[in-house]
Amino acid sequence: MSWQIQEKNGIHLPQIGWRLDAHKPAEHAFVSHAHFDHMARHGEILCTARTGRLFRARLPGKRTMHQLPFGQTEALTPDCAVTLLPAGHMPGSAMCLLQHAEHGRLLYTGDFKLQASFTSELCTPQPADVLVMETTFGRPQYQFPARERVMADIADWCRQTLADGATPVLLGYSLGKAQELLAGLAGTGLPIMLHDEVHRLTRVCSSFGLEFPQHEEFDARTVSGHVVIAPPQPRDSGFLRKIPGARTALASGWALDKSTLYRCGCDTAFPLSDHAGFDELLRLVELVRPRCVYTVHGFAKDFAATLRERGVEAWALGLENQLDLGLGLANRAS
Secondary structure (H helix, E strand, C coil): CCCCCEECCCEEECCCCEEECCCCCCCEEECCCCCHHHCCCCCEEEECHHHHHHHHHHCCCCCEEEECCCCCEEEEECCEEEEEEECCCCCCCEEEEEEECCCEEEEECCCCCCCCCCCCCCCCCCCCCEEEEECCCCCCCCCCCCHHHHHHHHHHHHHHHHHCCCEEEEECCCCCHHHHHHHHCCCCCCCEEECHHHHHHHHHHHCCCCCCCCCEECCCCCCCCCEEEECCCCCCCHHHHCCCCEEEEEECHHHHCCCHHHHHCCCEEECCCCCCCHHHHHHHHHHHCCCEEEEECCCHHHHHHHHHHCCCCEEECCCCHHHHHHHHHHHHHC
16 A cells, blocks of 8 residues: 555645644644745654754644654664754755555655755755655756855955945845854854844754854944845845845745746845755655655646656646546645
Protein backbone atom coordinates (compact mmCIF):
# COMPACT_ATOMS: atom_id res chain seq x y z
CA MET A 1 0.00 0.00 0.00
CA SER A 2 1.36 3.44 -0.95
CA TRP A 3 1.42 6.67 1.03
CA GLN A 4 -1.82 8.62 1.28
CA ILE A 5 -1.01 12.32 0.88
CA GLN A 6 -3.53 15.11 1.36
CA GLU A 7 -3.06 18.86 1.04
CA LYS A 8 -5.24 19.78 3.99
CA ASN A 9 -3.88 22.20 6.61
CA GLY A 10 -0.38 21.62 5.31
CA ILE A 11 0.46 18.11 4.14
CA HIS A 12 -1.63 15.53 5.94
CA LEU A 13 -0.45 11.93 6.23
CA PRO A 14 -3.49 10.11 7.68
CA GLN A 15 -1.73 6.75 7.86
CA ILE A 16 0.56 8.02 10.61
CA GLY A 17 -1.62 10.83 12.01
CA TRP A 18 0.89 13.66 11.41
CA ARG A 19 0.77 16.89 9.44
CA LEU A 20 3.73 18.57 7.77
CA ASP A 21 3.93 22.38 8.01
CA ALA A 22 0.34 22.81 9.14
CA HIS A 23 -0.61 26.50 9.21
CA LYS A 24 -3.52 25.96 11.62
CA PRO A 25 -3.30 24.27 15.04
CA ALA A 26 -2.91 20.48 14.75
CA GLU A 27 -2.49 17.66 17.23
CA HIS A 28 0.81 16.43 15.72
CA ALA A 29 2.87 18.56 13.30
CA PHE A 30 6.34 18.64 11.79
CA VAL A 31 7.55 22.25 11.49
CA SER A 32 10.20 22.61 8.80
CA HIS A 33 11.23 26.15 9.77
CA ALA A 34 10.10 29.14 11.80
CA HIS A 35 8.30 31.28 9.22
CA PHE A 36 4.76 32.15 10.21
CA ASP A 37 3.15 30.47 7.18
CA HIS A 38 4.61 27.16 8.40
CA MET A 39 3.78 27.54 12.09
CA ALA A 40 0.78 27.34 14.42
CA ARG A 41 0.04 26.59 18.06
CA HIS A 42 0.20 22.82 17.69
CA GLY A 43 -0.16 20.30 20.49
CA GLU A 44 2.95 18.26 19.60
CA ILE A 45 5.76 19.53 17.38
CA LEU A 46 8.72 17.88 15.67
CA CYS A 47 11.52 20.20 14.52
CA THR A 48 15.23 20.94 14.81
CA ALA A 49 16.68 22.64 17.88
CA ARG A 50 17.29 25.90 16.00
CA THR A 51 13.75 25.95 14.65
CA GLY A 52 12.49 25.22 18.17
CA ARG A 53 14.28 28.26 19.61
CA LEU A 54 13.08 30.51 16.82
CA PHE A 55 9.55 29.08 17.12
CA ARG A 56 9.46 29.96 20.83
CA ALA A 57 10.82 33.44 20.10
CA ARG A 58 7.97 34.08 17.65
CA LEU A 59 5.11 32.05 19.18
CA PRO A 60 5.64 31.76 22.95
CA GLY A 61 3.53 29.26 24.85
CA LYS A 62 3.42 25.76 26.28
CA ARG A 63 3.60 22.81 23.89
CA THR A 64 5.25 19.43 23.52
CA MET A 65 8.30 19.96 21.31
CA HIS A 66 10.54 17.14 20.07
CA GLN A 67 13.83 18.55 18.81
CA LEU A 68 15.73 16.13 16.61
CA PRO A 69 19.35 16.65 15.46
CA PHE A 70 20.05 16.48 11.73
CA GLY A 71 20.76 12.96 10.56
CA GLN A 72 19.50 11.20 13.68
CA THR A 73 16.75 8.62 13.10
CA GLU A 74 14.05 8.04 15.70
CA ALA A 75 10.68 6.32 15.86
CA LEU A 76 7.78 8.64 15.07
CA THR A 77 5.13 5.92 15.33
CA PRO A 78 5.49 2.17 15.95
CA ASP A 79 5.72 1.60 12.17
CA CYS A 80 7.43 4.80 11.00
CA ALA A 81 10.88 6.28 11.61
CA VAL A 82 11.84 9.90 10.95
CA THR A 83 15.10 11.63 10.05
CA LEU A 84 15.53 15.39 9.65
CA LEU A 85 17.87 16.64 6.92
CA PRO A 86 19.16 20.19 6.30
CA ALA A 87 16.95 22.06 3.81
CA GLY A 88 19.14 25.13 3.19
CA HIS A 89 16.22 27.58 3.40
CA MET A 90 17.18 29.40 6.63
CA PRO A 91 18.90 28.54 9.93
CA GLY A 92 17.49 25.30 11.30
CA SER A 93 15.27 24.53 8.31
CA ALA A 94 14.75 20.83 7.70
CA MET A 95 13.48 18.26 5.26
CA CYS A 96 11.55 15.35 6.76
CA LEU A 97 12.45 11.80 5.68
CA LEU A 98 9.88 9.20 6.75
CA GLN A 99 10.62 5.47 6.54
CA HIS A 100 7.52 3.30 6.93
CA ALA A 101 7.59 -0.48 7.14
CA GLU A 102 4.73 -0.82 4.67
CA HIS A 103 4.64 2.40 2.62
CA GLY A 104 8.37 2.95 2.00
CA ARG A 105 10.41 6.16 2.13
CA LEU A 106 8.81 9.60 1.77
CA LEU A 107 10.84 12.81 1.62
CA TYR A 108 9.08 16.12 2.31
CA THR A 109 11.25 19.10 1.43
CA GLY A 110 9.53 22.02 3.11
CA ASP A 111 11.02 25.21 1.67
CA PHE A 112 14.55 24.53 0.44
CA LYS A 113 17.41 25.56 -1.80
CA LEU A 114 20.53 23.69 -2.96
CA GLN A 115 22.75 26.78 -3.29
CA ALA A 116 25.20 27.26 -0.45
CA SER A 117 24.12 29.96 2.00
CA PHE A 118 25.79 32.46 4.30
CA THR A 119 23.60 31.46 7.25
CA SER A 120 21.76 28.16 6.69
CA GLU A 121 23.00 24.60 6.72
CA LEU A 122 23.81 23.05 3.32
CA CYS A 123 20.88 21.09 1.90
CA THR A 124 21.51 17.32 1.95
CA PRO A 125 18.57 15.35 0.50
CA GLN A 126 18.45 11.56 0.47
CA PRO A 127 16.83 9.07 -1.92
CA ALA A 128 13.15 8.27 -1.37
CA ASP A 129 10.28 6.40 -3.04
CA VAL A 130 7.93 9.38 -2.83
CA LEU A 131 8.98 13.04 -2.97
CA VAL A 132 6.75 15.90 -1.81
CA MET A 133 8.50 19.10 -2.87
CA GLU A 134 7.88 22.81 -2.86
CA THR A 135 7.95 24.44 -6.28
CA THR A 136 7.66 28.17 -5.55
CA PHE A 137 9.86 28.98 -8.55
CA GLY A 138 8.82 26.08 -10.76
CA ARG A 139 9.15 27.80 -14.14
CA PRO A 140 12.32 27.96 -16.30
CA GLN A 141 12.71 31.75 -16.06
CA TYR A 142 13.52 31.47 -12.35
CA GLN A 143 17.20 30.55 -12.30
CA PHE A 144 19.21 32.49 -9.76
CA PRO A 145 22.77 33.79 -10.05
CA ALA A 146 25.41 32.91 -7.47
CA ARG A 147 24.80 34.52 -4.08
CA GLU A 148 28.26 36.06 -3.98
CA ARG A 149 27.55 37.89 -7.24
CA VAL A 150 24.17 39.12 -5.99
CA MET A 151 25.66 40.35 -2.71
CA ALA A 152 28.45 42.14 -4.59
CA ASP A 153 25.78 43.95 -6.63
CA ILE A 154 23.88 44.83 -3.45
CA ALA A 155 27.03 46.20 -1.79
CA ASP A 156 27.82 48.32 -4.87
CA TRP A 157 24.28 49.72 -4.87
CA CYS A 158 24.57 50.57 -1.16
CA ARG A 159 27.87 52.39 -1.71
CA GLN A 160 26.45 54.39 -4.63
CA THR A 161 23.32 55.28 -2.66
CA LEU A 162 25.42 56.53 0.27
CA ALA A 163 27.64 58.48 -2.12
CA ASP A 164 24.50 60.18 -3.45
CA GLY A 165 23.66 61.34 0.07
CA ALA A 166 20.71 58.94 0.40
CA THR A 167 20.08 56.01 2.76
CA PRO A 168 20.00 52.47 1.33
CA VAL A 169 17.25 50.31 2.86
CA LEU A 170 17.44 46.57 2.12
CA LEU A 171 14.07 44.87 2.47
CA GLY A 172 13.87 41.18 3.37
CA TYR A 173 11.88 38.97 5.74
CA SER A 174 12.84 39.69 9.34
CA LEU A 175 13.85 36.06 9.87
CA GLY A 176 16.04 34.31 7.33
CA LYS A 177 16.48 36.80 4.50
CA ALA A 178 17.48 39.69 6.78
CA GLN A 179 20.23 37.61 8.43
CA GLU A 180 21.39 36.38 5.02
CA LEU A 181 21.71 40.00 3.86
CA LEU A 182 23.59 40.95 7.01
CA ALA A 183 26.01 38.03 6.76
CA GLY A 184 26.49 38.68 3.05
CA LEU A 185 27.68 42.23 3.79
CA ALA A 186 30.57 40.95 5.91
CA GLY A 187 33.86 42.39 4.78
CA THR A 188 32.32 45.35 2.96
CA GLY A 189 32.99 47.83 5.78
CA LEU A 190 29.49 49.27 5.39
CA PRO A 191 27.91 50.60 8.62
CA ILE A 192 24.66 48.70 9.23
CA MET A 193 21.51 49.32 11.26
CA LEU A 194 18.78 46.73 11.83
CA HIS A 195 15.04 47.23 12.24
CA ASP A 196 14.10 46.30 15.82
CA GLU A 197 12.47 42.96 14.92
CA VAL A 198 15.38 42.05 12.64
CA HIS A 199 17.73 42.96 15.47
CA ARG A 200 15.82 40.79 17.96
CA LEU A 201 15.81 37.73 15.73
CA THR A 202 19.44 38.24 14.72
CA ARG A 203 20.35 37.98 18.40
CA VAL A 204 18.64 34.58 18.52
CA CYS A 205 20.54 33.47 15.42
CA SER A 206 23.80 34.72 16.94
CA SER A 207 23.18 32.41 19.89
CA PHE A 208 23.50 29.48 17.44
CA GLY A 209 27.09 30.50 16.75
CA LEU A 210 26.34 32.27 13.48
CA GLU A 211 28.72 35.17 12.87
CA PHE A 212 27.58 38.55 11.57
CA PRO A 213 29.42 41.79 10.77
CA GLN A 214 29.20 44.66 13.24
CA HIS A 215 25.76 46.23 13.36
CA GLU A 216 23.48 48.25 15.63
CA GLU A 217 19.78 48.61 16.28
CA PHE A 218 17.94 51.23 14.24
CA ASP A 219 18.06 54.78 15.57
CA ALA A 220 16.40 57.47 13.47
CA ARG A 221 18.61 60.13 15.05
CA THR A 222 21.82 58.63 13.66
CA VAL A 223 20.65 56.60 10.67
CA SER A 224 22.25 58.84 8.03
CA GLY A 225 25.32 57.19 6.56
CA HIS A 226 24.11 53.66 7.39
CA VAL A 227 22.73 50.75 5.43
CA VAL A 228 19.37 49.73 6.94
CA ILE A 229 17.99 46.17 6.85
CA ALA A 230 14.25 45.95 7.47
CA PRO A 231 11.19 43.78 6.69
CA PRO A 232 9.29 44.54 3.45
CA GLN A 233 6.85 47.43 3.88
CA PRO A 234 5.04 50.11 1.87
CA ARG A 235 7.01 53.12 0.73
CA ASP A 236 4.81 55.39 2.89
CA SER A 237 5.24 53.31 6.07
CA GLY A 238 5.96 55.10 9.32
CA PHE A 239 9.34 53.37 9.56
CA LEU A 240 10.55 54.51 6.14
CA ARG A 241 9.32 58.05 6.78
CA LYS A 242 11.82 58.20 9.65
CA ILE A 243 14.72 57.66 7.23
CA PRO A 244 16.01 60.71 5.35
CA GLY A 245 16.38 60.08 1.62
CA ALA A 246 15.43 56.41 1.87
CA ARG A 247 16.04 54.33 -1.25
CA THR A 248 14.64 50.81 -1.05
CA ALA A 249 15.85 47.53 -2.54
CA LEU A 250 13.90 44.30 -2.26
CA ALA A 251 15.91 41.07 -1.86
CA SER A 252 13.76 38.33 -3.37
CA GLY A 253 13.67 35.69 -6.06
CA TRP A 254 10.71 37.60 -7.49
CA ALA A 255 13.21 40.27 -8.56
CA LEU A 256 13.45 38.32 -11.82
CA ASP A 257 9.88 39.44 -12.60
CA LYS A 258 9.72 42.79 -14.38
CA SER A 259 6.55 43.67 -12.48
CA THR A 260 8.17 43.35 -9.03
CA LEU A 261 9.24 46.98 -8.70
CA TYR A 262 5.75 48.18 -9.58
CA ARG A 263 4.01 45.71 -7.28
CA CYS A 264 6.32 46.30 -4.32
CA GLY A 265 6.91 50.02 -4.79
CA CYS A 266 10.69 49.65 -4.42
CA ASP A 267 13.47 51.54 -6.15
CA THR A 268 15.25 48.36 -7.20
CA ALA A 269 15.33 44.62 -6.50
CA PHE A 270 17.98 41.92 -6.33
CA PRO A 271 17.39 38.17 -6.96
CA LEU A 272 18.54 36.88 -3.58
CA SER A 273 16.28 33.88 -2.94
CA ASP A 274 15.96 31.45 -0.05
CA HIS A 275 14.04 29.06 -2.32
CA ALA A 276 15.33 26.74 -5.01
CA GLY A 277 15.43 28.03 -8.56
CA PHE A 278 14.09 25.97 -11.47
CA ASP A 279 17.43 24.28 -12.13
CA GLU A 280 17.76 23.36 -8.44
CA LEU A 281 14.27 21.84 -8.44
CA LEU A 282 15.25 19.58 -11.32
CA ARG A 283 18.51 18.68 -9.61
CA LEU A 284 16.68 17.70 -6.43
CA VAL A 285 14.55 15.19 -8.32
CA GLU A 286 17.73 13.72 -9.83
CA LEU A 287 19.27 13.37 -6.35
CA VAL A 288 16.20 11.83 -4.68
CA ARG A 289 15.34 9.44 -7.56
CA PRO A 290 11.68 9.03 -6.51
CA ARG A 291 9.10 6.76 -8.09
CA CYS A 292 6.53 9.54 -7.76
CA VAL A 293 6.66 13.28 -7.11
CA TYR A 294 3.98 15.52 -5.61
CA THR A 295 4.45 19.28 -6.02
CA VAL A 296 3.12 22.03 -3.75
CA HIS A 297 3.20 25.84 -3.67
CA GLY A 298 4.00 28.31 -6.41
CA PHE A 299 4.09 26.87 -9.92
CA ALA A 300 3.25 23.36 -8.74
CA LYS A 301 1.14 22.45 -11.76
CA ASP A 302 3.74 23.75 -14.24
CA PHE A 303 6.62 21.92 -12.63
CA ALA A 304 4.69 18.65 -12.37
CA ALA A 305 4.01 18.91 -16.11
CA THR A 306 7.72 19.52 -16.73
CA LEU A 307 8.61 16.37 -14.81
CA ARG A 308 6.06 14.29 -16.69
CA GLU A 309 7.57 15.50 -19.97
CA ARG A 310 10.88 14.15 -18.66
CA GLY A 311 9.39 10.77 -17.86
CA VAL A 312 8.85 11.27 -14.11
CA GLU A 313 5.46 10.49 -12.59
CA ALA A 314 4.46 13.79 -11.00
CA TRP A 315 1.24 15.46 -9.87
CA ALA A 316 0.45 18.81 -8.30
CA LEU A 317 -1.30 18.42 -4.97
CA GLY A 318 -4.59 20.24 -4.61
CA LEU A 319 -7.61 21.19 -6.68
CA GLU A 320 -5.66 21.94 -9.86
CA ASN A 321 -5.07 18.21 -10.39
CA GLN A 322 -8.72 17.79 -11.30
CA LEU A 323 -8.31 20.12 -14.26
CA ASP A 324 -5.70 17.95 -15.99
CA LEU A 325 -5.94 14.47 -14.59
CA GLY A 326 -9.62 13.65 -14.27
CA LEU A 327 -11.17 12.28 -11.12
CA GLY A 328 -9.35 8.96 -11.23
CA LEU A 329 -5.82 10.33 -11.21
CA ALA A 330 -6.76 13.31 -9.08
CA ASN A 331 -7.66 10.96 -6.26
CA ARG A 332 -4.10 9.69 -6.25
CA ALA A 333 -2.98 13.10 -5.02
CA SER A 334 -5.68 13.64 -2.43
